[in-house]
Amino acid sequence: MTATAIAGIAELPQGRMPGVTPMALHDRLARMAIADAGLRVQDVDAVITLSPRSDPYLIHAAALAEFMGIAPPVALTVEGGGAAPAVMVDMARMMIGGGRANTVLIVSADMPLSVVSRGSYIQTLADAGPVHPDIERPFGPTVPALFGICTRAYMHEFGATEADLAAASLHDRANALDHPNAHMRKPLDMAGYLASPMIADPLRMLDCTPVSDGGAAVVVTSLERARDLRHKPAKVLGAGFAMNQLHLSAATSLTASCAGTASDRALAQAGLQHADIDIGLVYDCFTIALLINLEDLGFAPKGQAGAALRSGLFDRAGRIPINPHGGLLSHGYPGRAAGIGNLIEAVVQLRGDAGARQVKDPQVTLTHGMGGVFATHGVLLLGRS
Amino acid sequence: MSYTKPLPAIDNWNRPFWDATREQRLVAQACEPCGTVFFPPGPVCPHCLSAKLSWKQLSGRGTVESWVVFHQVYYKGFADEMPYNVAMIRLDEGARMLSNVVVPNDSLHADMRVEVVFAPATEELSIPKFRPLTPGEG
Ligand SMILES: [Zn+2]
Numbered sequence: 001m002t003a004t005a006i007a008g009i010a011e012l013p014q015g016r017m018p019g020v021t022p023m024a025l026h027d028r029l030a031r032m033a034i035a036d037a038g039l040r041v042q043d044v045d046a047v048i049t050l051s052p053r054s055d056p057y058l059i060h061a062a063a064l065a066e067f068m069g070i071a072p073p074v075a076l077t078v079e080g081g082g083a084a085p086a087v088m089v090d091m092a093r094m095m096i097g098g099g100r101a102n103t104v105l106i107v108s109a110d111m112p113l114s115v116v117s118r119g120s121y122i123q124t125l126a127d128a129g130p131v132h133p134d135i136e137r138p139f140g141p142t143v144p145a146l147f148g149i150c151t152r153a154y155m156h157e158f159g160a161t162e163a164d165l166a167a168a169s170l171h172d173r174a175n176a177l178d179h180p181n182a183h184m185r186k187p188l189d190m191a192g193y194l195a196s197p198m199i200a201d202p203l204r205m206l207d208c209t210p211v212s213d214g215g216a217a218v219v220v221t222s223l224e225r226a227r228d229l230r231h232k233p234a235k236v237l238g239a240g241f242a243m244n245q246l247h248l249s250a251a252t253s254l255t256a257s258c259a260g261t262a263s264d265r266a267l268a269q270a271g272l273q274h275a276d277i278d279i280g281l282v283y284d285c286f287t288i289a290l291l292i293n294l295e296d297l298g299f300a301p302k303g304q305a306g307a308a309l310r311s312g313l314f315d316r317a318g319r320i321p322i323n324p325h326g327g328l329l330s331h332g333y334p335g336r337a338a339g340i341g342n343l344i345e346a347v348v349q350l351r352g353d354a355g356a357r358q359v360k361d362p363q364v365t366l367t368h369g370m371g372g373v374f375a376t377h378g379v380l381l382l383g384r385s
Numbered sequence: 386m387s388y389t390k391p392l393p394a395i396d397n398w399n400r401p402f403w404d405a406t407r408e409q410r411l412v413a414q415a416c417e418p419c420g421t422v423f424f425p426p427g428p429v430c431p432h433c434l435s436a437k438l439s440w441k442q443l444s445g446r447g448t449v450e451s452w453v454v455f456h457q458v459y460y461k462g463f464a465d466e467m468p469y470n471v472a473m474i475r476l477d478e479g480a481r482m483l484s485n486v487v488v489p490n491d492s493l494h495a496d497m498r499v500e501v502v503f504a505p506a507t508e509e510l511s512i513p514k515f516r517p518l519t520p521g522e523g
Binding site: 123132133134135136137138139140141142144145148149150151152153156197198199200201202203245247248249250251254 | 390391392393394395396398399402423424425426431450451452453454455456457459460462463468469471472473480481482483484485495506512
């Protein structure tokens with residue numbers, strides 16, 4: 001397959017964006033990413049977007065292309081939940097490899113805070129998220145309730161405590177303090193964590209992500225072409241995907257999932273070993289997601305992610321830095337676009353442009369995304385070319 | 386007073402389940418070749434993909450695998466019951482089922498043995514909830 005690379009990226013501060021429409025946000029991110037690559041808007045011959053919850057469209061990507069004044073041969077909008085960033089980059093890769101496109105623009109943004117409202121966004125997740133409408137919804141669960149059920153099962157099975165959940169929350173917050181685009185930038189300590197109210201006991205508010213306006217854009221092109229552009233290319237080394245169910249009632253386990261299968265597939269495709277990974281960007285819509293995903297992705301033994309977090313193993317100066325940007329928990333959760341921040345951080349770190357949060361000399365990054373309640377997983381490996 | 390909690394969207398796959406609740410019976414699809422009992426209802430067995438399925442009357446007994454106590458009002462119908470629990474029940478026949486346990490929240494515990502009880506909802510269906518079994522009841 002033709003080697004591909006991420007040549008351009010764009011991200012704005014995550015949080016509240018009053019006075020901006022979702023389409024204008026997409027347009028702005030798109031132009032920033034294209035300019036970052038050193039390309040022109042008319043070079044784009046494929047646009048891939050997610051359907052923003054805050055701006056429902058039939059073929060959102062075509063609406064964006066029209067708004068930008070371009071008519072690329074390919075304009076498509078995909079649904080991939082939190083695994084979407086890996087899905088979209090892999091699609092771009094196949095389009096470029098197959099000769100369908102040369103310059104693929106991916107824009108993933110949403111405005112659940114300013115346009116939809118936080119409350120109604122969470123309501124929508126309850127109504128049309130991974131909650132089964134027929135046999136789960138009548139009992140009043142919501143997405144935090146389903147993750148809370150996984151949390152209590154995890155605590156029961158492994159003897160984990162709220163200190164382990166707190167370790168995830170504090171880890172991400174400490175990293176976000178150094179990120180100008182992060183949504184949650186107030187220092188947090190254990191007392192602050194414990195003071196946060198219960199939402200879905202055992203999950204507190206600070207075990208859940210904030211709801212953010214935001215997102216990002218990336219430009220994918222062939223590695224050969226990317227080498228002539230503005231930045232050091234972030235080469236796509238491999239991608240892997242896995243799923244086992246959508247609804248938690250149908251899950252084989254409440255405390256483990258197939259993230260590792262996705263990761264193994266990506267590593268096999270890249271011809272790499274787990275030990276080659278220098279930074280992990282691990283999807284963490286809740287603290288429990290960070291713990292379980294870290295374990296299933298092979299970064300910690302089962303039941304020990306909390307202890308590993310406390311040990312400093314995953315700090316930016318640790319042996320395997322995890323979520324140096326603050327993860328979804330503190331960098332932000334831009335609705336449908338959640339997870340794109342992990343991809344952006346991988347590229348920024350590989351370029352060496354992360355400033356105060358720069359990890360020393362990373363060669364290979366693992367970006368993980370998860371859809372539903374541990375339902376679907378996408379892993380993307382990027383590297384210095 | 387009308388029922389204000391979320392009601393299921395009834396379709397051809399789940400209709401036998403909800404019809405049975407009207408008669409205070411808990412049923413699930415069972416695979417004839419491999420015996421798997423499963424939710425959510427669907428056209429094939431998730432274990433062996435056989436379409437030879439039948440609706441089976443369950444014992445109505447199970448074990449609390451996990452639960453949350455929910456403190457936010459996202460469904461108005463639950464507002465009077467705050468905070469309410471949502472539990473994952475492992476039924477004795479093997480399937481997992483989300484439900485509510487009719488018990489004070491602080492008395493919930495892992496591996497609690499429970500039995501189905503039916504809360505009236507509409508003329509068409511009841512909501513299957515669970516109550517604790519006392520030791521000796523199973
Ligand atoms: Zn079967």
